[in-house]
Amino acid sequence: MRREKLLPFGPPLFLLAAALISARPAEETLNLTIAAPDSPVHESNVALEVTMTNRTSLPMTLFKTNPGCDFTAEVKDTDGRTVPLSQTGAELSRCQQRLIVGRRILVTLKPGESTEESYPIDLYYSLPRAGTFTVQLTREVPAQPKLVARSNEIVLNLAR
Amino acid sequence: MPLVSIACWRKLILALPFFVTLAIQCGAAQTSLPAVTIQQTRKVIQEQTGEFQITITPAEAPRPVLLRLACDLGTGRAIFEDGSTEKTLTESGTVYVRGVTSSDLPGALTLTAWREGALAPTATAFFDVLASHLSPRIFLEGFDVTGTHQSVVVGQRIQLAVTLHPGFQAQNQQWSIGVAGDYTGGFVHTPLHGGPQPVVRDGSTTTFYWVTSGDNRRVTYRIQLADGTTATADVTFDVDGPAAAHVQVDSEKVVITPGSENSSLLGILGSGISFRAGYAPPEGMLKNFVWVQLIRSDAITVNQNGIRLHCVPKSQPVAGVGAGLDTDFPYDTHNPTFDNPRIALPSDVDAYSRVFHARMFLLWRPGLSNSIAVPLGFVDWSFSGEVVRKDVSANSWILKSGQGGANNPADPFTRSHSYPLWNSLVPYTEVLTCN
Numbered sequence: 001m002r003r004e005k006l007l008p009f010g011p012p013l014f015l016l017a018a019a020l021i022s023a024r025p026a027e028e029t030l031n032l033t034i035a036a037p038d039s040p041v042h043e044s045n046v047a048l049e050v051t052m053t054n055r056t057s058l059p060m061t062l063f064k065t066n067p068g069c070d071f072t073a074e075v076k077d078t079d080g081r082t083v084p085l086s087q088t089g090a091e092l093s094r095c096q097q098r099l100i101v102g103r104r105i106l107v108t109l110k111p112g113e114s115t116e117e118s119y120p121i122d123l124y125y126s127l128p129r130a131g132t133f134t135v136q137l138t139r140e141v142p143a144q145p146k147l148v149a150r151s152n153e154i155v156l157n158l159a160r
Numbered sequence: 161m162p163l164v165s166i167a168c169w170r171k172l173i174l175a176l177p178f179f180v181t182l183a184i185q186c187g188a189a190q191t192s193l194p195a196v197t198i199q200q201t202r203k204v205i206q207e208q209t210g211e212f213q214i215t216i217t218p219a220e221a222p223r224p225v226l227l228r229l230a231c232d233l234g235t236g237r238a239i240f241e242d243g244s245t246e247k248t249l250t251e252s253g254t255v256y257v258r259g260v261t262s263s264d265l266p267g268a269l270t271l272t273a274w275r276e277g278a279l280a281p282t283a284t285a286f287f288d289v290l291a292s293h294l295s296p297r298i299f300l301e302g303f304d305v306t307g308t309h310q311s312v313v314v315g316q317r318i319q320l321a322v323t324l325h326p327g328f329q330a331q332n333q334q335w336s337i338g339v340a341g342d343y344t345g346g347f348v349h350t351p352l353h354g355g356p357q358p359v360v361r362d363g364s365t366t367t368f369y370w371v372t373s374g375d376n377r378r379v380t381y382r383i384q385l386a387d388g389t390t391a392t393a394d395v396t397f398d399v400d401g402p403a404a405a406h407v408q409v410d411s412e413k414v415v416i417t418p419g420s421e422n423s424s425l426l427g428i429l430g431s432g433i434s435f436r437a438g439y440a441p442p443e444g445m446l447k448n449f450v451w452v453q454l455i456r457s458d459a460i461t462v463n464q465n466g467i468r469l470h471c472v473p474k475s476q477p478v479a480g481v482g483a484g485l486d487t488d489f490p491y492d493t494h495n496p497t498f499d500n501p502r503i504a505l506p507s508d509v510d511a512y513s514r515v516f517h518a519r520m521f522l523l524w525r526p527g528l529s530n531s532i533a534v535p536l537g538f539v540d541w542s543f544s545g546e547v548v549r550k551d552v553s554a555n556s557w558i559l560k561s562g563q564g565g566a567n568n569p570a571d572p573f574t575r576s577h578s579y580p581l582w583n584s585l586v587p588y589t590e591v592l593t594c595n
Binding site for chain 2: 064066088093095101102105117120
């Protein structure tokens, strides 16, 4: 018999979402910038390039784990409706109580230094072609889980 | 006032075949006016003479017209018999045009007829100078590289094109690039799929990337025309790339370490296993490190309340042995990079064992526009551990066995130009698939 086991039964995802929503913005600490595609995207797999910059005067350490765990995306259609995570995306974003620790890369950013990461948005959201969406990413600030860094908002124009 | 409108010219250009192009007066209102007709009666071949029939009407009272040869675009060039590009004709007759340079763009040469004082030609014929023999030229990024040596680096996009005059009816066009494995058509890397792409070798263009370095790589273009004529053109590449690639692998012992909130972790001590790469980049180019890890298998056995579960990390789409791309592409871009396949040991489980096999690839990106990363080699490594619970209340565990590190510690790095290939993603989130 095949079954999926959630170990060790961590808190529901909405608690994480609620925590992020209630968290304070942190523009002055960790700066997130998404590079917006210049032209309509024809590719079937879109990965957003995210640049994380340490805006503090002290070294900052952060972990790169799973993009679905590191970032929370807010995706809206042209009517302003929020696009939910796909079923796959929701599974891939269950991160709070991981039994198995996967990639966990420690990055230390000096003041003003940046590191890049890709966020494969098509992996988490079923974005219909064609369509136009706004995307914004947030991420907890390392060592300050009450703070979230919020990226610029980009317009993603997906073509057939 | 021009006798032939622009709309009329367009109709003529579209309606007439390539090598016999007519220019005639259009419109009923113009039929009674003096007119000139140009008809190509023999095609113009390079270093040979073609013919145009010029008819000036009305024949009983002809006026002289000035004939001009010009090339608006491209390489084609033609002259009259006397070597000039202008000639005056007082009555209808045949003019001879000699081909000097063959055309690379169809219909770019014109023979125009001008009445005295006119601001626009009375008649125009579009024509080509055909090459005397089939002689294809290879272009790389817009430059003619036929018969030359080109210095490039691995991963650089090589986009070759041959522009043939449409007058040549190609039956078969083929590119011969060399030894399979020395090049690729591209490298696709999405979370769910990754691997090299085939090269399209049929047709007048081809795009590929050298994956291995080496000199005197000859690329040959072959064409066969419908009449059986064949021709070839080639260009030779000297390909530079990173040299002396190596990866040093270090791993600590397998241990049980305290986790957060009364939990324990089975894993490798400290940062885990480390991969430190080194190589000599091509002259003038920078070092960079693109790590890609593929999970080859990851089997976890869980004993819980007397039931033994065989589990794998959930992958997308489901893979039987928990295989696929580890987390993201790339895994990391720092050097060294680390991994530590730790597993949490919750108190409601009696025993755990894990057997993990992975392959860490090292790739190099040339950093040029439109370039791709090329593989330098890989390290096969493994981790295994078996633990049983010692005390429920303290959540303490006994390590029965454990080892981790490169499969071949003496020579861990295998130089290889094979791309990582995957069709699933192992995200390492909360979900285990068990049976």
